Amino acid sequence: MSDLTRTFAALSDPTRLSLVETLIRRGELPAGDLVAEAAISAPAISRHLKVLREAGLVEQRAQGTHRFYAVRPEALRAIVDWTMDHRAFWxxxxxxxDTLLALDPGEGER
Structure with missing residues (x-):
């Protein structure tokens, strides 16, 4: 459960969630492209990417002096599995x- 807790904690930040969404939508990207699209500094993006790497959400690949980032499908699968496990409860x-609200006709009058 600690891996999933770390995953959700990492995604709770809007910047990190946006980075993951960008990588899902566009695929593997160099860090420079992620910086160019963000409204924050390169060091800030680097810190966010480090959190995402440590949470297991993204992987980093070095090619020369460039760092490429991609979403780890296994991490997204863990989120989907957890969501589906809890779907029946919700x-x-x-x-x-819905049933309780339908039984109380005066609910909307309060």
Whole structure:
């Protein structure tokens, strides 16, 4: 569970989530491209990428002096698996809530 906790903590930052979304959408990119698209400095992007690497969300590949980043599919699979495991709980809970709200006709009058 600690890996998943680290994953969600890393994605809780809007900048890091945006970096992951960019990498999902565009595929592997050099760090310079990620910096060019961001509204923050290169050192700040580097720190965010380090957090994402340590959480296992992205991998880094060196080619000469360039660093390329890509999303690790295994990390996204872990998120999907966790979400699907909890889907039944949320579906059942929301269905019960709908039923309770439908039984109380005065709910909208409060």
């Amino acid at each position: 579906s059942t809970s929301l269905d019960r809530l």
